[in-house]
Amino acid sequence: MTHSARVFLQVVFLWLAGLGAATQFAKIALPFNDVAQLYPAFTTSIGWLLSIISLVGAVFGAVSGAVTGRVGPVRLLMFGLILGSAISVYQATIPGFYALLTSRVLEGLSHLAIVVAAPTLIAQITQGKARNVAMVLWSSFFGVAFALNAWMGLPLVQHFGLSFFFASHGCLMAATAGLIALLRLQVDMGQPEANRWNLAAFVNIHVQTYRSAFVAAPAIGWFFYTLTFVSLLAILPGQLPESIRASVTGLMPLAGIMLSWLLVPLLMNFVSSVTVIILGFGLAILAISALFFGAPLAAVCIALFAVLGLVQGGSFAAVPQLNSSAEDQALSYGAMAQMGNAGNLLGTPILLAVLWRSNEAVMLAVVIGIYTVAIVLHLWLAARRRQASTA
Numbered sequence: 001m002t003h004s005a006r007v008f009l010q011v012v013f014l015w016l017a018g019l020g021a022a023t024q025f026a027k028i029a030l031p032f033n034d035v036a037q038l039y040p041a042f043t044t045s046i047g048w049l050l051s052i053i054s055l056v057g058a059v060f061g062a063v064s065g066a067v068t069g070r071v072g073p074v075r076l077l078m079f080g081l082i083l084g085s086a087i088s089v090y091q092a093t094i095p096g097f098y099a100l101l102t103s104r105v106l107e108g109l110s111h112l113a114i115v116v117a118a119p120t121l122i123a124q125i126t127q128g129k130a131r132n133v134a135m136v137l138w139s140s141f142f143g144v145a146f147a148l149n150a151w152m153g154l155p156l157v158q159h160f161g162l163s164f165f166f167a168s169h170g171c172l173m174a175a176t177a178g179l180i181a182l183l184r185l186q187v188d189m190g191q192p193e194a195n196r197w198n199l200a201a202f203v204n205i206h207v208q209t210y211r212s213a214f215v216a217a218p219a220i221g222w223f224f225y226t227l228t229f230v231s232l233l234a235i236l237p238g239q240l241p242e243s244i245r246a247s248v249t250g251l252m253p254l255a256g257i258m259l260s261w262l263l264v265p266l267l268m269n270f271v272s273s274v275t276v277i278i279l280g281f282g283l284a285i286l287a288i289s290a291l292f293f294g295a296p297l298a299a300v301c302i303a304l305f306a307v308l309g310l311v312q313g314g315s316f317a318a319v320p321q322l323n324s325s326a327e328d329q330a331l332s333y334g335a336m337a338q339m340g341n342a343g344n345l346l347g348t349p350i351l352l353a354v355l356w357r358s359n360e361a362v363m364l365a366v367v368i369g370i371y372t373v374a375i376v377l378h379l380w381l382a383a384r385r386r387q388a389s390t391a
Helices: 003-029 032-038 048-071 073-091 097-125 128-139 141-160 162-183 199-210 217-239 242-267 273-291 297-322 326-357 360-390
Strands: none
Touching: 003 032, 003 048, 003 073, 003 097, 003 128, 003 141, 003 162, 032 162, 048 073, 048 097, 048 199, 048 326, 073 097, 073 162, 097 128, 097 297, 097 326, 128 242, 128 297, 141 162, 141 242, 199 326, 217 242, 217 273, 217 297, 217 326, 217 360, 242 273, 242 297, 273 297, 273 360, 297 326, 326 360
16 A cells, blocks of 8 residues: 555544544434433433533643643544443443433543544644645534434434434444554654643643644634534524525535635645635625625525635644644644634524524624634734744
8 A cells, every 4th residue: 555545544534533523412413302302301401411522622622632742642542432432332321311411521521532633643644735635624524424414313313213323323433443543553742741730730731722823823713613603503594484494504514614625725725724714704704794785694604604614624724734743733733622612612602692682683793793803813823923933
């Protein structure tokens, strides 16, 4: 097998690990009504089964990047896959509500391990244009996993039940771990610092991560992306006519994935990944503004999520472009995991609160404000990086 073919297989298998991690969300989110029916006495708490993973990531995301530097991304990835597999198999027994909730907390650790370790490995085994393409592929893992689970996972639930669905996920994660083990991936992370794991170390990791205009930049923009992505996907289709609601909802994330795949690698031949991110936020502002000038909501929904694909692909590609060492890349991916989970946690409650207290126009104006802040912060961080380079 040639070196390029081997790297291609490695990237694909690491992407498959990402699909498994995203399914940890999708397996609860998509058959949510079926899950709720299992626990009729906990209707007011059932939402925690989905959001508890985001809570874990929001608290420990940055730490997971530092852990990657200490234990190595290969071992961390294998830990995440094996733990995730075991938890899904356990969940297939349909345990009591609190036992399932506890397993979801542990699953949050598995999810974090995968989404920090896998892109760190991809960034280390690829170079140049191949790295840009690989990172754009990785950036699609969440949307692709949700689409595949909607098309294939939900029919499994309907025909065989949740237990079979959970067990299938566990088996697939175990198979992915086996495939990656066969590749014998090796990455040199350098000599890690000998830090003690205590509250001071926890604080220091966050200071080290977020004071760096190189390490923190992808995560800062990613926070504003995730602050609106899931929330708008949940809110905007409800404003559409029922006859087209389902089709438009399905096209929205797919439009982002396709534009990210097609355009981001091409653009990065001419401009930096941060420029691609800023372009995506700017075009998103224009797409939303078109509504105020009479553009059809359905067209705006698809266009908005299409251009947000530039932010999606550009953000993951920015990590290795801004950070050359594997340790800094791991910290940056950890920060992205942290900010992404924080955005997912806060986004829907914030935008729904605005919508309920005002109207759709005000909510969309808030979204424009969010994207404007993202652009300003990216420009500020870019200025800091230029100052650091000339100092």
